[in-house]
Amino acid sequence: MSDSSAVTLAARRWRGLLMREIRENRSLMLYAPCLLVLVAVLLGLRLFTLFSVERQTAAMDLLFNRFEGINALEIAPLLTSAGALNLVFIVGIALSYLATSLYSDRRELSYLFWQSMPISDRATVMSKVVTSVLVIPAIYLAILTLGSIILFISAAVYSFFLGIELNGLVELVSTLSIALGFIGLSAVTAMLWLLPAVGWILLFSAYATRVPLLWAIGGLVALSLFEQVVLSSNTLEAWMASRSSPWQYLVFSLDDLGARLFTYDMLFGAVLGGILISGAILMRRFAD
Amino acid sequence: MEEMTRDGLALGDRGSPESAIRARQLRKSYGGFVALDGIDLDIPRGAICGLIGPNGAGKTTVLKSLVGLCDAGGDLSVIGHDPRLAREALMQDACFIADVGVLPKSLRVIDVLDYVDDVHPKFDREKALRFLSTTDIDLRKRVKALSKGMVTQLHLALVMAIDVELLILDEPTLGLDIIYRQEFYDRLLTQFYDGRQTIVISTHQVEEIESLLSHLIFISHGKIVFSTEMEALQRRFVEVAVTPENFSLADELKPIHARSTLGGKDYLFEIDDDEQATPDRRQFERLGRVSTPSVADVFLAKLGGGHE
Amino acid sequence: MDRKNKRGHRVTFMQRTLRNTLLYNKHTLFIATVVAVLFVIAVEGRLTSREASSQEFENPFFDIQVSPQVRADIR
Numbered sequence A: 001m002s003d004s005s006a007v008t009l010a011a012r013r014w015r016g017l018l019m020r021e022i023r024e025n026r027s028l029m030l031y032a033p034c035l036l037v038l039v040a041v042l043l044g045l046r047l048f049t050l051f052s053v054e055r056q057t058a059a060m061d062l063l064f065n066r067f068e069g070i071n072a073l074e075i076a077p078l079l080t081s082a083g084a085l086n087l088v089f090i091v092g093i094a095l096s097y098l099a100t101s102l103y104s105d106r107r108e109l110s111y112l113f114w115q116s117m118p119i120s121d122r123a124t125v126m127s128k129v130v131t132s133v134l135v136i137p138a139i140y141l142a143i144l145t146l147g148s149i150i151l152f153i154s155a156a157v158y159s160f161f162l163g164i165e166l167n168g169l170v171e172l173v174s175t176l177s178i179a180l181g182f183i184g185l186s187a188v189t190a191m192l193w194l195l196p197a198v199g200w201i202l203l204f205s206a207y208a209t210r211v212p213l214l215w216a217i218g219g220l221v222a223l224s225l226f227e228q229v230v231l232s233s234n235t236l237e238a239w240m241a242s243r244s245s246p247w248q249y250l251v252f253s254l255d256d257l258g259a260r261l262f263t264y265d266m267l268f269g270a271v272l273g274g275i276l277i278s279g280a281i282l283m284r285r286f287a288d
Numbered sequence B: 001m002e003e004m005t006r007d008g009l010a011l012g013d014r015g016s017p018e019s020a021i022r023a024r025q026l027r028k029s030y031g032g033f034v035a036l037d038g039i040d041l042d043i044p045r046g047a048i049c050g051l052i053g054p055n056g057a058g059k060t061t062v063l064k065s066l067v068g069l070c071d072a073g074g075d076l077s078v079i080g081h082d083p084r085l086a087r088e089a090l091m092q093d094a095c096f097i098a099d100v101g102v103l104p105k106s107l108r109v110i111d112v113l114d115y116v117d118d119v120h121p122k123f124d125r126e127k128a129l130r131f132l133s134t135t136d137i138d139l140r141k142r143v144k145a146l147s148k149g150m151v152t153q154l155h156l157a158l159v160m161a162i163d164v165e166l167l168i169l170d171e172p173t174l175g176l177d178i179i180y181r182q183e184f185y186d187r188l189l190t191q192f193y194d195g196r197q198t199i200v201i202s203t204h205q206v207e208e209i210e211s212l213l214s215h216l217i218f219i220s221h222g223k224i225v226f227s228t229e230m231e232a233l234q235r236r237f238v239e240v241a242v243t244p245e246n247f248s249l250a251d252e253l254k255p256i257h258a259r260s261t262l263g264g265k266d267y268l269f270e271i272d273d274d275e276q277a278t279p280d281r282r283q284f285e286r287l288g289r290v291s292t293p294s295v296a297d298v299f300l301a302k303l304g305g306g307h308e
Numbered sequence C: 001m002d003r004k005n006k007r008g009h010r011v012t013f014m015q016r017t018l019r020n021t022l023l024y025n026k027h028t029l030f031i032a033t034v035v036a037v038l039f040v041i042a043v044e045g046r047l048t049s050r051e052a053s054s055q056e057f058e059n060p061f062f063d064i065q066v067s068p069q070v071r072a073d074i075r
Helices: A003-024 A026-050 A053-065 A072-082 A084-101 A121-162 A169-193 A195-207 A212-231 A235-241 A254-261 A264-286 B059-066 B109-119 B125-133 B148-160 B178-192 B230-236 B244-252 B281-287 B295-304 C002-006 C013-020 C026-048 C060-065 C068-074
Strands: B019-030 B033-044 B048-052 B073-078 B094-097 B166-170 B198-203 B215-220 B223-229 B237-242 B257-261 B264-270 B288-291
Touching: A003 A026, A003 A121, A003 B109, A026 A084, A026 A121, A053 A121, A053 A169, A072 A084, A072 A169, A084 A121, A084 A169, A084 A195, A084 A212, A121 A169, A121 A195, A121 A264, A169 A195, A169 A254, A169 A264, A195 A212, A195 A264, A195 C026, A212 A235, A212 C026, A235 C026, A264 C026, B019 B059, B019 B198, B033 B059, B033 B198, B033 B215, B033 B223, B048 B059, B048 B295, B059 B073, B059 B166, B059 B198, B094 B148, B109 B125, B109 B148, B125 B148, B148 B178, B215 B230, B215 B295, B223 B230, B223 B295, B230 B237, B237 B244, B237 B281, B244 B264, B244 B281, B257 B295, B264 B295, B281 B288
Parallel strands: B048 B198, B048 B215, B094 B166, B166 B198
Antiparallel strands: B019 B033, B019 B073, B215 B223, B237 B264, B237 B288, B257 B264
């Protein structure tokens, strides 16, 4: 087999694996973000209509003219941190996806079909990891971008009717794009930072016979309680707390990204995640 | 051609290159329950082998361990792979249909096709689509919206479009009505099997597949009770419809099983070619009408154990 | 063909040991994995003798936005 055809085969296999995850979890990965963005857009519009036309005009003027001549890179972090709530949604979607990812096929017995395909347990589990770290943030970001475009165009059209000049359009669009891009990068960083949680939930998803997410959380609580009572220390709790603040994930520049990705703590988390993910991979042989 | 053995021995001692499946002392237990209790298998390439046994005999466990879906102990080689170590490589050349409708319920039919097309290098999408066009299956429907018969048809379409060496079917027609069942095996024989592949089918409704089998394995309580080639089975067993006046004569010939019928008894005899002691075929003809027993009769006799 | 390599493989000592211990059943594997992770956390904590705490990243953006006065008020 030539190298290029081996690469093609591997690429097709990965396309199949990732498309499977999207198709099996349409409601969580596609419809839920759509709904969230739609609600946000409607809520924004509703709030907007509460103001008088004068204030609306002033706001639109601010939006479309204040950006003129501004450095998009400098102002983008403002929008990025305003969008920090999206990270909570992305992480929430990813973790609840992971909780059922190695469980639902065992429950509906379709693991007999999946495992009868020439796909190793490792590839199966890794496809879930890649889905949670890359695919879910990417899909969410695409939907968020679409929502932003719709909102942006409606604002522009409305401003046009209010007779507002659109002077800072280029700067505004680039600020928005940069902010959206950094929300996406922040989401990926967050998921990488949470690799121990990804592995922990995958392990329970592969192990539990029912409600894996509850067991995963319960197991963690029980372990830290055990540590507190028996060893009278709170290392585990502190360690978990040290990884759960969402502000750690926000990335405002490429330098930021480097500073977060290549730290000792990130790598150490990846090692722990790796151990747990390996456990989940081996656990697949006990799927029956 | 004497490949007949008893009590868990192999189906002859063919060289391993011709063996599609070779197992020695296959063992598996779930907790305290012993599902497989030292199973030996030798299934030659090109065979259509029936794995017959009552519910809970261990059929599913045998078949699952053949494709690496359950982790049994013992030596195992399936078309040259150890399924426990190389399931991924094995499944390039083998397919498995389980006894329950196991296709992922939330996917659309077309999604399942796309998936197999992407991950299986030996899948022929056009062939599967051609097959599906002869059924009532709507490609855009979700699997959970299909009837059980349709799910089986879909699974068969997928499997038949894959150019494999080994096909493992675990009670594939369980719960299907007679039309689907007949069609399933017809299609399997006419559109899939060309003599190169090895097929292992488990069932507890042996009469349904009797005519297509080349080999037969009886399994009970995790052990192989009896295994044979179909050809040998016909030479080896005779069924005689005996009228009451000949009962005592028939009993003297040591039948392995007897079953009351209207106006007499059907006696089942086993002829062992090697032993001089067993009676000649002509002797049976004096007792009554001689016929070839069905697999189900032999199965009952072997499993029920002896004289009524 | 890879088939020839796969045929007649030997189960190594390592594989046999794993099968009899960690991979004995799903529960042993589960416990082994959890213990391994806790062990690594404990050893790492001992080696680096650090307190588990929130990672502080420098965000110049926040410095601009939140004046020392406001910060002091919050605290």
